Amino acid sequence: MKKIEKELRQAVKKAVISFNQHKTKPLVSQKPVKIAITFLVSHFADVAELLPNVKRTSGLKVEYTAKNMTEAYKTFELLVLAASGTSALLTQLI
16 A cells, blocks of 8 residues: 555656646546446446436446536545445345
C-alpha cells in the first residue's frame, strides 16, 4: 500500500507541475454525460432502476444521462452504495 501511495503522490506532483507549466489541459467532459453500469447480479440492477432517470438495458445493465460529470459521479456513487446495501441486506436474510 505504501508503494502505491508513493507512486500516486509522484504522479500527482508530476501532473500539477505539467499543468502549471501549461503543458497539459484539464480534462473537460462532453455534456450531457451518459453512463452505463453492468452489475454482477440482476437484483442490483433491479434496485438501480428504481431511480427515475435510470433505464434498464439488460438483465445486469443500466444506463442514465446526467447533466454534468459531478451529477454523473454522484449518481454512480449512489448506485454503488445501493448495490452494497442490497448485498448486505440479502446476506443477513440468508
